[in-house]
Amino acid sequence: MPVRKKKGGRDCLFLRLSPTVLGFIFLIVPVIRPQDLAVAGQGTIQLHDRKLEPLRIVGQGTLFLKQLGPKSAIILPSKGGQVEVAEVLSDTELLIKKEVKDLKALALLSEGTSFKCVPHVDQEAVYHHVHDQLRKNQCITIFPEGGSHDRAELLPLKAGVTLMALGAMAKYPDLDVKVVPVGLNYFHAHRFRSRAVIEFGNPISITPDMVERYKIGGPEKRQACGKLLDAIYDGLKSVTVNAESYETLMMIQAARRLYKPAHRKLPISRVVDLNRRFLIGYNLFKHEPEVEELHQRVLAYNQLLKYYGIRDHQVSKTDLGRKGTLMLLLERLVYLVFYTLCGFPGEKKADAALKGSDVKIAGRDVLATWKLLVGLVLVPTLYCFYGFLAFVATLSYDMTWQWRLAVPVIAIAVVSMVSYAGLRLGEVGLDIARSLQPLVMALFDPESALVLRNNREKLSHDITEVINEYGPRAFSDFDGRQPKKKTTNKFTDFVCSPS
Structure with missing residues (x-):
């Protein structure tokens, strides 16, 4: 934030879901997400007649007039999707906007199912606020996917970014809004102090024709928003890594590690x-054929690494x-014992908290966010609380006021060191534990280790040869010794008016 403000000469406001404690630290425009307001619907629903009246839904024991309204949505269970309400006729009857075609949703609605009610949220106030901020020469940071995830590709983008950009230019004709794609590429995002690469793409200009179509409204407005959204999506793809599946992404990353350009030491951005x-x-x-063969060999190599329990760099x-x-094995065992003993209290507390929790966090993106909130808010608060308890404890003893002030400071320092040891155990200790397997393999199964090294060397050579053959056909700036750095280049857009 300070660097952005210094370089651009303006503040940068973040659009995020509902205000949190971070809103007091960063400049945040809170946005209410409708699905966060979802409530369980009373009764059950089903299609009245799938063939003759595919838009009519009837309910048993429902309260449609109270829980639903035009533009609100119905969420079906078991990931059956959602449908938008067009009109509520009574407590037990309503019309939906579009015919249901998804097979899973049709099966649920044909048999009768429970549901959730999602109210319609008017975001006009947010849009007006964004328009005014752009008018004031501010930048707006938007996460256009509408949520965090750990998939291998971008989610479909929400249209809000186009409504804000086009709406601002329609409201203020002299405003020239630019949309700058920004890619956030993480390395082990769920871990503390992990690395990330931020890349900025070429600014996307909004043509006067788009603005005029937006002003007309109706289909013309949707067409203008769709055209701009496609341009933004293409811009984001140029600054992020998007694979068709997680398996493909793992294969690509393995091939990249095996590739041997003449310029060996690559910075993280490269x-x-x-x-x-x-x-x-x-x-x-x-x-x-050559690429298909290498694909299968890389997958087999990954499986071999998984079988032996080691990683490519090991x-x-x-x-x-x-x-x-x-000698290296003994040295790392000593380090591992040291970190384990020092970090045991912190790990024991964490283990007890985990066992006592009914909440399971599956996504690493959620885990990373939780760690950030804990590190910024909960941990400092706990340290201060421990210091206060230490001060209260000193009141029971006859000591000078200097010691009564020193004891809380010492207590906070000790707790901080124990916490740091626990953190190091999580970061370094686990890495040391993982590094033991290749050493054990080298000691007790040297033949398999030799086969694995030879396999890697041959695969690395073949990948490099194929890339040097096909690279010039894919990239005009390809150089087998050192590919040129692109001058321009996940998840955020900067919508800003020019200085």
């Missing part, structure tokens, strides 16, 4: 760019010699 180029090249030539550690391997 790693992201290489991942993106690998995906583009793979999609162009994936039906070529394969070289199996070739240190028997004496060197034994």
Whole structure:
């Protein structure tokens, strides 16, 4: 934020879901998401007649007039999707906007199902606020996917970003809004102090024709919003890594690690760019026999690594010699014992809290967000509370006021060190524990280690040869020694008016 303000000469406001404690730290425009207001619907619903009246839904024991209204939505269970309400006729009868075609949703509505009610939320106040901020030469940061996730590709974008940009230019004719795609590419985002690459794409200009179509409304407005949304989606794809599946992404990352350009030491930003180029090249030539063969070999290599319980960068550690391997193994065992003993209190508390919780966090993106909130708010609060308890404890003893002030400070320092040891155990200790497997393999199964190293070396050579062959056909700036850095280039847009 400070760097952005210094370079751009303006503040940057974030649009995010509902205000939180972070709203007091960052400049945040709160947005209410309708699905967060969903409530369980009373009774059950089903289609009245799928063939003759596909838009009519009837309910048993329902309260449609109280719980639903025009533009509100009905969420079906078991990921059956949702339908928009067009008109509520009575407490037990309503019309939906579009015919249901999804097979899972049809099955639920044919048999009768429970449901959730999602109210319609008018976001006009948010749009007007954004328009005014753009008029004041401010930047607006938007996460257009509408939520966080850990999938291998972008989610479909929400139309809100186009309504804000086009609406601002329609409201203020002299305003020239630019949409700048910004890619957030994470490396182990769920871990503390992990790395990320932020890339900025080319600004997307909004043509006068789009604004005029937006002003007309109706189909013309939808067409203008759709055209701009497609441009934004393409811009975001240019600054993020998007794969058709998680398996494909893992294969691409493995191939990138095996690739050996002459320029060996790559900065983190180049790693992201290489991942993106690998995906583009793979999609162009994936039906070529050589590429298909390499695809299968890389997948087999990944399975082999999984079988032995090691990672690609650890394969070289199996070739240190028997004496060197034994010394390194003993050294890391000592470090692991040290971190375990120092961090045991913190880990024990965390384990007890986990066992006592009924909430399961599956997405790593959610885990990372929770860690951030805990680190910024809960941990400092707890440290201050522990210091206060230590001060209260000193009142029971006869000591000078200097010691009564010193004891809380010492208590906070001790707790901080124990917490830091627990953090280091989580970050370094687990890495050390994982690094033991290749050393054990090198000591007790050197033949398999040799086969694995030879397999990797051959695969790396073949991947490099294929890339050097097909690379020039995919990229005009390809250089087998050192690909040129792109000058322009996930999840956010900066919508801003020019200085």
